[in-house]
Amino acid sequence: DQQVKQNSPSLSVQEGRISILNCDYTNSMFDYFLWYKKYPAEGPTFLISISSIKDKNEDGRFTVFLNKSAKHLSLHIVPSQPGDSAVYFCAALTQKLSSGSARQLTFGSGTQLTVLP
């Protein structure tokens, strides 16, 4: 049972327009959410995050929105650029794992964003 879901495997947008990537979660114990960007043959790169005590976090062209009541978050990219074409993973942090305060990231299955020139 996937606790973090990205229901759109792919998304195509025109350069300059807004990209909106969506993510839903089921575990109410998640308290921190992250977005990662992944290019082929590379590791995921941290993009932006949001704590559960906030509903919005902005960093340049990237904004993440969190709706706790709906258990939904979204990533907005404005304006979209061809270099943004990548797989985007939504991830959520649980409370501490059983040992040593480490925290487990639970990932969605990813959305392939293609920005068309």
Next chain:
Amino acid sequence: DAGITQSPRHKVTETGTPVTLRCHQTENHRYMYWYRQDPGHGLRLIHYSYGVKDTDKGEVSDGYSVSRSKTEDFLLTLESATSSQTSVYFCAISGLAGLNNEQFFGPGTRLTVL
């Protein structure tokens, strides 16, 4: 650049052989993690470490073991590789300066078990 490397980057092996993947970090992060990425599953946690010689299991730990004898190295071992362990393996680190939210990933190791 979080100063994290993985070796080898690619490996092809046969069923039943032992395989060890290495993760090396240069920035003294406390926590280290091994994930595997498979189509339709995102990344899933295999094992993690919260200090030298301190490790524990993650979500998909069966068939894997780990060791951390130094802060900078975290090894993932497949004692007897199976075809179901064909995957891309990522190491991650976190915990520098007491912060433990963002995890930073290595470039990955693509493992094929024939």
